[in-house]
Amino acid sequence: MENSTILEIKDLSVSYTSSNKEIKAVRGLDLAIRQGETLGLVGETGAGKTTTALSVLRILPEVSSSIKSGEIMFEGRDILTLSRKEMREIRGRDIAMIFQDPMTSLDPVMTVGRQIEEMISLHTDCDKKELRSRAEAMLEVVGIRKDRFDDYPHQFSGGMKQRVGIAIALSCNPKLLIADEPTTALDVTIQAQVLNLMNQLKEKYRTAMILITHDLGVVAEICSSVAIMYAGQIVEYGSIEQIYGNHMHPYTEGLFDSIPDIEEEKSELKVIDGLPPDPSALPAGCSFSPRCPYATDRCGESCPDDVQVEPGHIVKCILAGKK
Numbered sequence: 643m644e645n646s647t648i649l650e651i652k653d654l655s656v657s658y659t660s661s662n663k664e665i666k667a668v669r670g671l672d673l674a675i676r677q678g679e680t681l682g683l684v685g686e687t688g689a690g691k692t693t694t695a696l697s698v699l700r701i702l703p704e705v706s707s708s709i710k711s712g713e714i715m716f717e718g719r720d721i722l723t724l725s726r727k728e729m730r731e732i733r734g735r736d737i738a739m740i741f742q743d744p745m746t747s748l749d750p751v752m753t754v755g756r757q758i759e760e761m762i763s764l765h766t767d768c769d770k771k772e773l774r775s776r777a778e779a780m781l782e783v784v785g786i787r788k789d790r791f792d793d794y795p796h797q798f799s800g801g802m803k804q805r806v807g808i809a810i811a812l813s814c815n816p817k818l819l820i821a822d823e824p825t826t827a828l829d830v831t832i833q834a835q836v837l838n839l840m841n842q843l844k845e846k847y848r849t850a851m852i853l854i855t856h857d858l859g860v861v862a863e864i865c866s867s868v869a870i871m872y873a874g875q876i877v878e879y880g881s882i883e884q885i886y887g888n889h890m891h892p893y894t895e896g897l898f899d900s901i902p903d904i905e906e907e908k909s910e911l912k913v914i915d916g917l918p919p920d921p922s923a924l925p926a927g928c929s930f931s932p933r934c935p936y937a938t939d940r941c942g943e944s945c946p947d948d949v950q951v952e953p954g955h956i957v958k959c960i961l962a963g964k965k
């Protein structure tokens with residue numbers, strides 16, 4: 643049976659205002675995710691990945707940000723038109739988020755067990771006893787003994803705190819989980835354990851997941867599809883096989899060239915020349931043109947269209963399928 647689409651973002655544009663300048667963080671973004679799918683949203687800092695996630699949860703900073711256009715359809719309803727009350731019901735119950743830094747996302751003065759109970763009690767009518775047993779069960783799901791229920795976050799290591807963050811996020815069995823660089827703050831061995839856990843849990847609960855990362859190694863471990871973001875746009879999208887085996891956008895090529903290959907003796911790693919553009923003064927035409935080794939005069943004339951180079955594989959480049 644074909645899995646149904648649970649989230650569809652259409653033509654989303656989000657800007658921030660700073661010092662009277664418009665910072666175009668997300669520009670005309672289209673993206674869909676199906677039940678059970680894990681989508682990697684990949685790009686450098688400032689590419690618009692986190693802004694996209696915060697838009698889906700409607701937790702963008704109110705004063706400085708504005709959604710310029712678009713729709714975010716979740717199970718047939720446009721999230722952007724819902725009331726605050728309706729949104730509060732969806733957040734945590736249907737769409738949950740795991741943040742990058744578990745040290746700051748947990749409440750330091752509340753026991754971890756109580757923090758899981760709080761999330762469950764926001765969205766269910768469980769009595770006290772049931773709340774406790776569901777929260778203890780969630781701790782065990784993420785590999786923490788239930789007798790640690792009454793411990794405070796500072797009594798846990800970084801990896802264990804991130805497990806608590808995962809337990810809170812999964813406690814209401816959400817349909818969509820957004821994980822924003824969930825392993826970046828952890829050291830390498832703990833990263834692998836947390837990724838392993840996330841992999842097991844997504845199989846068990848069939849939760850759709852958007853994994854935000856700058857790390858293509860993490861994507862390979864866990865994702866089924868990949869969207870590469872650059873300067874607020876998706877420049878390449880495809881299945882994990884298409885992106886790892888047959889990527890076509892020059893920016894994606896640069897990202898792969900900059901990964902160390904432990905089997906090949908490379909004396910030097912290639913880096914992508916230049917820096918991402920200033921989002922308040924984007925170049926004309928293709929935003930990647932100042933850094934692109936294949937750029938021609940045509941690239942500066944207009945923003946390239948999305949080209950479908952094979953079923954499900956989309957590339958935003960005038961050379962797509964022609965190199």
Ligand code: SF4
Binds near residue numbers: 928941
């Ligand atoms: Fe490079 Fe031109 Fe393609 Fe942009 S459109 S990625 S500048 S070749």
